[in-house]
Amino acid sequence: MLDSLFVKLSNTITLTETDKEIFGQHVILKNLRKRQYLLQEGEVCKYVAFVSKGLLRSYLFDEKTNQRIIQFAPEGWFISDLHSFINNDNSHLNIDAIENSELVLISKASHEYLEKAIPEFFKFNYLQYRGAYIAQHKRLTDMFTLSAEEKYIKMLSIYPDITKRVPQHMIASYLGLTPETLSRLRKKIFTKL
Template sequence: MYEVFLNAFHEKVPLTDAERAFVQSFLMPKKLRRKQYLLQEGDVCKAIAFVEKGALRSYCVDDNSTEHIVQFALEGRTISDLYSFLTGETATYHIEALEDSELVLITKQAHEELLGKMPKYETFIRLQITGAYIALQKRLTAAISISNDERYKAFAAAYPEILQRVPQHMIASYMGITPETLSRVRRKIVRGK
């Protein structure tokens, strides 16, 4: 039931069976149907969600009511509004299931207790967030320094799974361009090959 999460944990920070069970006792399962929301803007983010199965996205909405996708999360990835989770402020992101999904939730209370009681958990979290930070920095660097073509190619190479499972206009939103522009970028790439 928590296999994917516990294996990811174990892979970064090896766990004994007892530790495994200990961690498990803090986790909560949650299922979401496609199009259901884990978090709505204005709520407070009460848990970090780890995706055991399925696909989710987080996004924000600007003044023109345009959605901007911040993150996709497939199996093995974590998703939340970290700022809201940590500070208790209301969330600025929405989190929605793109497919029927199974999640592992770590509530704020569980998170804090684990941090206090289990050094390995702190290490795991540190490694997770470090990886997320590096990925984000790479994405930002790409966003300000590479052409749309190259960025799309890089995205497709890095995340072929997402390409398969997520509609194209959402990829466009993630890239910060319109669906029309992405369509033309793709045409250009196909032609040019």
């Protein structure tokens, strides 16, 4: 599990063997079964999770109790409720496993320790948080400015194999569509091809 995290980190920063040993001592390796929660609404988010294997999602419920998926996190992605994690506030999100998953969890205390012990990790976190903010802002903007077809095509560029791994109703939730609308949209797109 740690090897895939080190590959991800090494795309941005340089880690020595000593850095890797320190890392290994300050993370938690966790397996989640399909449908098992990492975080439930109302809890304080205690971890940033790196997905070594599997697929997770974050979501919330709107006023009509419709599930609204915010993010999918396949292998090589991080997932968390950063607002809750950083501010120690109760989360509005749920995070659970869509597939059996293997995770590397980093607690807030470990984050702070690793940033001091491995200065390159501070740089990595800065780039990750900046990237997460930009991605969230872009996703919000896209929800209001793109057509349903454009949203679907954009989703496929972000998550290329998502349609093979996720039920259609979850994809519809992510796109802000009904499953029926998504079905018509997919039919329209595939008849164009």
